[in-house]
Each structure stands twice: as structure tokens, then as C-alpha cells.
Amino acid sequence: MNSGRPSMVNKIKQEVSFKDTSFSDFIAGLIYVLIAASVLLFILWPTIAILVKSVYYNGNFTFGQYIQLFTENRQLLLNSILVAASSTVLAVILGLFVALFITHSGNRGKKTVFAVLLLTMISPPFVSALSYIMLFGRRGIITYYLLGLSINPYGWHGVVLMQTLSHASLAALIILGVLRGIDKSLEQASRDLGAGSLSTLLKITIPLAKPGIIAAALISFIQSLADFGTPIIIGGNFTVLATEAYLNVIGLYNLPRAAAMGTLLMIPALLMFVIYRRVVENSEYFSLRVGSDSSLVLSRWINHVLALVTWAFILFQLLQYATILWGAFAKTWGVDFTFSMKHIQALGMGQLLAFARSLEYALIAALAGSLIGMIIAYMVERKKFPGYRILDFLATLPYMIPGPFLGIAYVLAFHDKPLILTGTVFIVIVNCIYRQLPISTKAGTAILTQLNPETEYGARDLGADEISTFKDVILPSLKPAFLIGFINTFTTTMTTIGAIIFLVVPGSEVATVQMFNAIKTGQIGVSAVIANMIIIVTLAVNLAFSYFILRPQRYKDSEKMEGTYVSAIEGIR
Amino acid sequence: MYLQLKELGKRYPNITAVDNLHLEVNQGELLSILGPSGCGKTTTLRMVGGFIAPDNGKVILEGNDISSVPANLRPTATVFQSYALFPHMNVIQNICYGLKFKRLGKKERLVQGEHMLELVGLKQYKNKSIQQLSGGEQQRVALARALVMNPKVLLLDEPLSNLDAKLRLKMRKEIRDLQTELGITTLYVTHDQEEALSISDRIAVMNNGRIEQVGTPNTVYNSPASRFVAEFIGRINFIGGEKQALLAVRPEQIQMSDVSGSTPGTITQKQFTGAYTTYLVRVSDGIVEVDVPSPEDKGWKLDDVVFLSFSGENTLVV
Incomplete structure (x- = not known):
């Protein structure tokens, strides 16, 4: 194209500079290559590193670590699976109740319930553990002051309970999305044929919601395996893979063992994913349309049961936040509940700097991560470069990988030549970006598949080069997706501990690590203050960003957002 | 060019x-x-x-x-x-x-x-x-x-x-x-x-x-x-083809009369479209569409017997 250009093209040069646009196209091409390379480097390479390190170390190739885990440490594996399975089952059931309440109970408090569900997505990692101690601990409000008991709260029951409550929110949202997509006339047909409301729910509604239920179960299971914060605080002597992995890396520096544990953590996740794909992708009635709530009228007692469970759940969630808030201002939790500002005043430079760092990392990661996600979605949906399917798969991979696994993987991948990045701020931010890439990408894809490609042709027809087309036409339409990517990445970075704990170094900690340290040393008040700061700031930033992004648009944003969010979450299709 | x-x-x-x-x-x-x-x-x-x-x-x-x-x-x-x-x-x-x-x-x-x-x-x-x-x-x-x-x-x-x-x-x-x-x-x-x-x-x-x-x-x-x-543009009738040469005739090129013409036929359907009426006429080897401008319309009805004629220079040989 560059040699022997006809004079026609020279005439065109006077109107549009040929050199300029080909330069712009070159830059665009460069960006695509860089992003694809970064996905290989920051997703594929660490995954390979951890798999390799678990079987090849000290110059030998051996399965020794795995053998040891399966023989001497069988209890550890069983613990992890037991806790994950129990909390998953309970969380999904609870989520189902709440989702059914929202879709089937008319307008009674539906919006409040939904709002609280969204709020709980912002929880910092130790909120449930912390509130658990504050409510059910040796001197907990409920156990000690209300019931007069002085029990040992640590153990697996606490872990299962708190994980259930944490994961039920997301389960509810996912199942809700699927319920809304169900063709309502199916329920009506069931009633028309004589079925009562309970039969309709059990035989029609819930089976049709199966894809969502399975998706929720899959995600809860992975979240439980990945959960490091809860078991380490309230697990006591009960250990799981996530906590053991942490101790092996931080305490013992036994990387091969940690690698083996991390790999094991990933296997059930991958397995469930395969099952999910097989079940969900084969179900014909799995619809990602944004639908509406049911008009099925339920019998009174079903309504009461759903309402009871839902409101109890909501109240308990609010109780957690209230407790944490109270804890920030109580002089000495468990002993002296008089109002005091001393914890806030005691906030040292260290903690404030850590908080500032959290904020900084979260903003950078959210903006970069969202943008990268949009570009990848564009590359996969529109450009279809050779190898785009691989890129798509890799971009989705982190979703199935538990946090601690990825953290350890990064340590293994980047603590040696040729790329020594551990201990840097860069690697922390990169980890946060690429961990959340699946959601940013899928949100972008969800919208792109609905955009008419002719609009992009129109821009090109009028003279737009690659970058202008993306900037002027694609990006504005992707606003909801960008927002979702931003909120998701920002929130997870502010509230994450699982992966970050392996990558931050003493002296450059983030807020969640500070909170962890405070809880470990029994400083309830301080940790409560930090928790509140994280919650408030995260909420504020998310709301502000939503407002600025969505305000100029006058379409039905909430429905479109909801649809796009659900599509993104379930979008591993 | x-x-x-x-x-x-x-x-x-x-x-x-x-x-x-x-x-x-x-x-x-x-x-x-x-x-x-x-x-x-x-x-x-x-x-x-x-x-x-x-x-x-x-x-x-x-x-x-x-x-x-x-x-x-x-x-x-x-x-x-x-x-x-x-x-x-x-x-x-x-x-x-x-x-x-x-x-x-x-x-x-x-x-x-x-x-x-x-x-x-x-x-x-x-x-x-x-x-x-x-x-x-x-x-x-x-x-x-x-x-x-x-x-x-x-x-x-x-x-x-x-x-x-x-x-x-x-x-x-x-x-x-x-x-x-x-x-x-x-x-x-x-x-x-x-x-x-x-x-x-x-x-x-x-x-x-x-x-x-x-x-x-x-x-x-x-x-x-x-x-x-011929078929894609406008409407067309194909007449003959077995024994004689195939003729392609546009509906408006056919004259319809009560009295005389080369081809007899019976009206099977009538479609009034405003400026003209399309008559579907059954002849010996099929149905022919004839467009009659409204001013010249004699008010034919279903089952009427009519005579069609088309002059040589108006037919299209394809």
C-alpha cells in the first residue's frame, strides 16, 4: 500500500494527511499488540509459573508436594472442600429465597432489599469476620451481653456462617437476573393448568432458574475456596488451603508447597467451570434479556416465609454495618461502650498513608482496567484478529482463579529474573487490574454484541481512522460497561486482601492489610475505623462516578446497567 | 468513464x-x-x-x-x-x-x-x-x-x-x-x-x-x-413456448375486447388498483395478466368471456 501510490491518493493527501492516519493506525495496532502481550505476561505466565513450581524445584521434577498434601495433609483438603460445599449450598438457598422475594412479592420493600444487596457487594474483607467477633465473640454483644454465654467462637461453624452470609448477596443478584429473564407466561400457563403457587415455584420457576442457580453455586464455591480473610481471623485451629498457603509463603517461605496448594485451589474451580459450561450452554431457555418481575400471586404462607427469610437476611447485613460503625466509636469493645473518638484520633500516619495508597491503587487500577477491558472486548468482538479466541479465554481465566492462587502465582512469576517485579507498586496494581479483567471485558462484550456494526462503518466512511473510530463511536456507547468495569475493579481493589497480601511489602501497605494487622492484635476499635473508612470512601467514589458517567445520557440506565452487569457476571459463555 | x-x-x-x-x-x-x-x-x-x-x-x-x-x-x-x-x-x-x-x-x-x-x-x-x-x-x-x-x-x-x-x-x-x-x-x-x-x-x-x-x-x-x-422488472406474461416461439408480453401491452381478438379466454380474477385494473384471464395454456386503464374499462365481471390480442411489435422475444 505504501509503494507506488497512484496520483489519486496524492490528491486525497491534500484533504486528509495520509501519513497522519496511517500513523494513527500504526499506534492502534501497537496498542493491540501491547495489550495482547500484557495478557500473556500477566495472566498466562503466572499461571504457568505456579503450575511448574509446584512440580519442579531445586532442580528436580517431582510430585512430592501433592503426595504430601494428599496423605499427611488430607484433613486440610477436606476442611477446604467441606467449608466450601456447606457455605455454597446455604448461600445459594438463601440467595434463592431473597431472589424469589424480590421477583414475586410485589412492591413491598423490593427496592430497599435490592439496594442493601448492592451495598453488601462493597464489603471489605474482614467485615464479616470482625462483626462476627464483635457480635458472637467471648464478649460479643449477642453471645455475652444478650445471652450470657462465654463461648469460644472460633472454628469452622463461624467460618461457614459468615461465608454463607457474604456470598448470599451475589448469589441472590445472579439468580435474580435469571429469574427476570424467564418468560412470565410460563408461570401463568402453570396456574392456568391448575397448579398451586408452591407447585409452580418448585416445578416451573426454580427449574427454569437452574442456570442462574448453578452459576451462583459455582461462584460461591470459588469465593469460599479463595476466602482468606474469614478463616484466618475466626477459624482458630481450623485451617483451610487458603490460610495454609498464606502461612507457607509469608511465614515459612516454602514456595513449592504453597504452589501446590494454590494449584489444588484452582482445580475444583476449573472443574465446576466445565460443568457450568456444559449445563448452562446447553440450556435453551437461558436468556440474558433484562426482563421484569413476576406477576404470579403466591399463597400467603409462601409470601410470609420468603419475606421472613429475606428481611432477616437484610437486617443481619445491616446489623453488621451498624456494629462496625458502633465499634469505631466505642471506647473499648466488649468492656466499655462509652462514646469515644480515641480510635479516630489514634489513627497514625502509617494508617492514613496506607489508606491513601489504597485509594491511589484503586483509582489507577479501575481506570486502566476498565479501559483495557473495553479494548479487549473490541478486539475480540469486532476485530477478530488471529488468535482472538485465545485472547478471549485468557482474559476470562482470572475469574476462575482464587485470589490467593493468583497472588502466589505473581510472587513465583516475578521474583526472579528476567522480570523482578515483586515488592513494587506496579505489580500490585497490575494484579488488581488483571484479576478483574474478566468482568470489564465481558461487560464490554455484552454491549458490543448489541451495537450495529454499520455505525462504525459510518465513521470510517467519513474518514475516521482506527483510533478516532474507537474514541468517537465505540467508547461513548460503552459507557455502562466502562462504569461496571470501574466500579467492580475499584471496589475489589479497595477491599481485597487475598492476592495483595502476598505482594505488598512492609512499609508500603494498603488499608486492608492495616486492618488485618489491627484485628490480629485485638485492636477492635482501630480496625472498625479503618473498615468504615474503606466502606464510606468506596461507596462515595462509586456513586460519584456513576453520576458523572450516566448523567448526560437520558436512557433507562438502571435497566441497561443491570442487564449488562448480569451479563458480565454470567458472561462466561 | x-x-x-x-x-x-x-x-x-x-x-x-x-x-x-x-x-x-x-x-x-x-x-x-x-x-x-x-x-x-x-x-x-x-x-x-x-x-x-x-x-x-x-x-x-x-x-x-x-x-x-x-x-x-x-x-x-x-x-x-x-x-x-x-x-x-x-x-x-x-x-x-x-x-x-x-x-x-x-x-x-x-x-x-x-x-x-x-x-x-x-x-x-x-x-x-x-x-x-x-x-x-x-x-x-x-x-x-x-x-x-x-x-x-x-x-x-x-x-x-x-x-x-x-x-x-x-x-x-x-x-x-x-x-x-x-x-x-x-x-x-x-x-x-x-x-x-x-x-x-x-x-x-x-x-x-x-x-x-x-x-x-x-x-x-x-x-x-x-x-x-423480464420477470424481475415489472410484470410479464410468458405465452406459447411448446409449439410456437416463447413470447413475453407485458400486461399493459395486451388489448382486451368483448368482440374480437386472436386469443379467447375467461376472466378468473379482477384486481382494481385505482388507475387501472388487472384482469387474470384463463387462456388455453395458462393464466394471463392484463392491465386495463380505468378510462377504457368496460366493466368486465368474473367468468366473462373475452378476446385478447397483442400486436407483434409490442411483444418481447427473450
Whole structure:
């Protein structure tokens, strides 16, 4: 194209500079290559590193670590699976109740319930553990002051309970999305044929919601395996893979063992994913349309049961936040509940700097991560470069990988030549970006598949080069997706501990690590203050960003957002 | 000639979309590419616009081969079937968008955009958002956006297919008026033969990736080069064929009378369309459609016996 250009093209040069646009196209091409390379480097390479390190170390190739885990440490594996399975089952059931309440109970408090569900997505990692101690601990409000008991709260029951409550929110949202997509006339047909409301729910509604239920179960299971914060605080002597992995890396520096544990953590996740794909992708009635709530009228007692469970759940969630808030201002939790500002005043430079760092990392990661996600979605949906399917798969991979696994993987991948990045701020931010890439990408894809490609042709027809087309036409339409990517990445970075704990170094900690340290040393008040700061700031930033992004648009944003969010979450299709 | 498509071809895994296509367009003319769905006309248009790369052949404009010039640099402008208006920009922003890439200052862009806006009769819609416009108004914005680029070739891809019947008639006249006034060489893709007949300088009839005939509307209608063209344009009767030569006769070329004619028949159906009535007459070897202008209509009824005649010079031998 560059040699022997006809004079026609020279005439065109006077109107549009040929050199300029080909330069712009070159830059665009460069960006695509860089992003694809970064996905290989920051997703594929660490995954390979951890798999390799678990079987090849000290110059030998051996399965020794795995053998040891399966023989001497069988209890550890069983613990992890037991806790994950129990909390998953309970969380999904609870989520189902709440989702059914929202879709089937008319307008009674539906919006409040939904709002609280969204709020709980912002929880910092130790909120449930912390509130658990504050409510059910040796001197907990409920156990000690209300019931007069002085029990040992640590153990697996606490872990299962708190994980259930944490994961039920997301389960509810996912199942809700699927319920809304169900063709309502199916329920009506069931009633028309004589079925009562309970039969309709059990035989029609819930089976049709199966894809969502399975998706929720899959995600809860992975979240439980990945959960490091809860078991380490309230697990006591009960250990799981996530906590053991942490101790092996931080305490013992036994990387091969940690690698083996991390790999094991990933296997059930991958397995469930395969099952999910097989079940969900084969179900014909799995619809990602944004639908509406049911008009099925339920019998009174079903309504009461759903309402009871839902409101109890909501109240308990609010109780957690209230407790944490109270804890920030109580002089000495468990002993002296008089109002005091001393914890806030005691906030040292260290903690404030850590908080500032959290904020900084979260903003950078959210903006970069969202943008990268949009570009990848564009590359996969529109450009279809050779190898785009691989890129798509890799971009989705982190979703199935538990946090601690990825953290350890990064340590293994980047603590040696040729790329020594551990201990840097860069690697922390990169980890946060690429961990959340699946959601940013899928949100972008969800919208792109609905955009008419002719609009992009129109821009090109009028003279737009690659970058202008993306900037002027694609990006504005992707606003909801960008927002979702931003909120998701920002929130997870502010509230994450699982992966970050392996990558931050003493002296450059983030807020969640500070909170962890405070809880470990029994400083309830301080940790409560930090928790509140994280919650408030995260909420504020998310709301502000939503407002600025969505305000100029006058379409039905909430429905479109909801649809796009659900599509993104379930979008591993 | 101004624009030349030489041996253009495009193949997809299961189908040959465009097959060795050869077409020459004169400067300032409106040439329609007419054919049924799937005949390859949109693919051809997209190859001229630069959105699809041909497998073989060339696109030559004013003597220069622009086959490998990318879409954003070609001096063509397209009005897409879906209009492809940018949803987040208002009317004037849409129209002025392409002018940015011509290195014009903001003021100049606005002047040109407003001029074009007035030309299509949408002056008061300047700041409206796209969603507030009706189908016909959106179409005019799409047209203005393409025309303001002062393209050497204007490409229209079934621009009227999303509009209702009455609006279609109005818009096709407006498009033709605008095209004539500005004298822009235009390729107009459509499946509506009446549309093509009414506004084209010439028509290229396309079928299965190939052009069957190129000619003026008159030529294509009265002297179809193939059976396909004869059947696709207007309505036609095929008479004879077994013992005699096959004759192709248009419904309006048949005279119907109570009294005398070469072919007797019985009326089986009657379709009043306003200016004329179509009579379906059963003759010895099938059904013949006859159009009788209303002023000459004798008021025939079903089952009436009539006589048809068609003179030699009015029949088409295909």
C-alpha cells in the first residue's frame, strides 16, 4: 500500500494527511499488540509459573508436594472442600429465597432489599469476620451481653456462617437476573393448568432458574475456596488451603508447597467451570434479556416465609454495618461502650498513608482496567484478529482463579529474573487490574454484541481512522460497561486482601492489610475505623462516578446497567 | 468513464457473492444496482466503499486504481441501510463529524454543516438528538452527513427500505432532486424495481453475483436481455413456448375486447388498483395478466368471456 501510490491518493493527501492516519493506525495496532502481550505476561505466565513450581524445584521434577498434601495433609483438603460445599449450598438457598422475594412479592420493600444487596457487594474483607467477633465473640454483644454465654467462637461453624452470609448477596443478584429473564407466561400457563403457587415455584420457576442457580453455586464455591480473610481471623485451629498457603509463603517461605496448594485451589474451580459450561450452554431457555418481575400471586404462607427469610437476611447485613460503625466509636469493645473518638484520633500516619495508597491503587487500577477491558472486548468482538479466541479465554481465566492462587502465582512469576517485579507498586496494581479483567471485558462484550456494526462503518466512511473510530463511536456507547468495569475493579481493589497480601511489602501497605494487622492484635476499635473508612470512601467514589458517567445520557440506565452487569457476571459463555 | 468496476469478485466459504463483475459508471449519473435479496448488490457496494476487500478485480476511479485504499481515505460516502447515525451526537454533530478529518476549522465545519442541513430541509432540527427524529428525518440526516463530504461517488444502500410506502415515494423524489442538483455520481442499491425505474439514469440488474443487464430504465423494461430481467422488472406474461416461439408480453401491452381478438379466454380474477385494473384471464395454456386503464374499462365481471390480442411489435422475444 505504501509503494507506488497512484496520483489519486496524492490528491486525497491534500484533504486528509495520509501519513497522519496511517500513523494513527500504526499506534492502534501497537496498542493491540501491547495489550495482547500484557495478557500473556500477566495472566498466562503466572499461571504457568505456579503450575511448574509446584512440580519442579531445586532442580528436580517431582510430585512430592501433592503426595504430601494428599496423605499427611488430607484433613486440610477436606476442611477446604467441606467449608466450601456447606457455605455454597446455604448461600445459594438463601440467595434463592431473597431472589424469589424480590421477583414475586410485589412492591413491598423490593427496592430497599435490592439496594442493601448492592451495598453488601462493597464489603471489605474482614467485615464479616470482625462483626462476627464483635457480635458472637467471648464478649460479643449477642453471645455475652444478650445471652450470657462465654463461648469460644472460633472454628469452622463461624467460618461457614459468615461465608454463607457474604456470598448470599451475589448469589441472590445472579439468580435474580435469571429469574427476570424467564418468560412470565410460563408461570401463568402453570396456574392456568391448575397448579398451586408452591407447585409452580418448585416445578416451573426454580427449574427454569437452574442456570442462574448453578452459576451462583459455582461462584460461591470459588469465593469460599479463595476466602482468606474469614478463616484466618475466626477459624482458630481450623485451617483451610487458603490460610495454609498464606502461612507457607509469608511465614515459612516454602514456595513449592504453597504452589501446590494454590494449584489444588484452582482445580475444583476449573472443574465446576466445565460443568457450568456444559449445563448452562446447553440450556435453551437461558436468556440474558433484562426482563421484569413476576406477576404470579403466591399463597400467603409462601409470601410470609420468603419475606421472613429475606428481611432477616437484610437486617443481619445491616446489623453488621451498624456494629462496625458502633465499634469505631466505642471506647473499648466488649468492656466499655462509652462514646469515644480515641480510635479516630489514634489513627497514625502509617494508617492514613496506607489508606491513601489504597485509594491511589484503586483509582489507577479501575481506570486502566476498565479501559483495557473495553479494548479487549473490541478486539475480540469486532476485530477478530488471529488468535482472538485465545485472547478471549485468557482474559476470562482470572475469574476462575482464587485470589490467593493468583497472588502466589505473581510472587513465583516475578521474583526472579528476567522480570523482578515483586515488592513494587506496579505489580500490585497490575494484579488488581488483571484479576478483574474478566468482568470489564465481558461487560464490554455484552454491549458490543448489541451495537450495529454499520455505525462504525459510518465513521470510517467519513474518514475516521482506527483510533478516532474507537474514541468517537465505540467508547461513548460503552459507557455502562466502562462504569461496571470501574466500579467492580475499584471496589475489589479497595477491599481485597487475598492476592495483595502476598505482594505488598512492609512499609508500603494498603488499608486492608492495616486492618488485618489491627484485628490480629485485638485492636477492635482501630480496625472498625479503618473498615468504615474503606466502606464510606468506596461507596462515595462509586456513586460519584456513576453520576458523572450516566448523567448526560437520558436512557433507562438502571435497566441497561443491570442487564449488562448480569451479563458480565454470567458472561462466561 | 468515471467509475469502473473491473472483474470484481468476492467469495465466502459456501457461496460466491460477487462473480467477475464488470460495471462502468458515468460522471454525474445515478446508476441503480437492482436485484433480489442475496444477489450480491450490497457486497458490491461495500467493495466500492472500501469496507470489504475484493478477492479479485479492481475499483478504478477517474482512472486511478483505488482498490487498496482504505475506507476512511476513499473519496466515497455511504448512506447505510440502518443510517448508522451516531446515537450520542445530535443532528449537527453527526453531519459535521466527517469534516473533522478534512482539516477544517470548527467555524468552517459548522458553516458547511448548516448549509447541508438546510439543503435537506432540516434547519430547525440542528440541535435535536437522533432519537427524537422520525425515520424520514433520520434518513435525511444520513444523507446530509454523506453529502457534506463532497464525495466523488455517493453510495446508497437500500436507503428507503425502512420507511413506509408514502414516505418512500416522497423521499426517493427528494434524493433524486438533490442528486441532480449537486451532480454527484451515485450508486443506488435497491431490490425495489419500481424505485429503480423511477429515478435512475441507468439500471444494472444483478442476480447470483452477476450483472444480467445494464441499460436505461426504458431499455431494461422494454428490451430485457434475459428471462430473469423480464420477470424481475415489472410484470410479464410468458405465452406459447411448446409449439410456437416463447413470447413475453407485458400486461399493459395486451388489448382486451368483448368482440374480437386472436386469443379467447375467461376472466378468473379482477384486481382494481385505482388507475387501472388487472384482469387474470384463463387462456388455453395458462393464466394471463392484463392491465386495463380505468378510462377504457368496460366493466368486465368474473367468468366473462373475452378476446385478447397483442400486436407483434409490442411483444418481447427473450
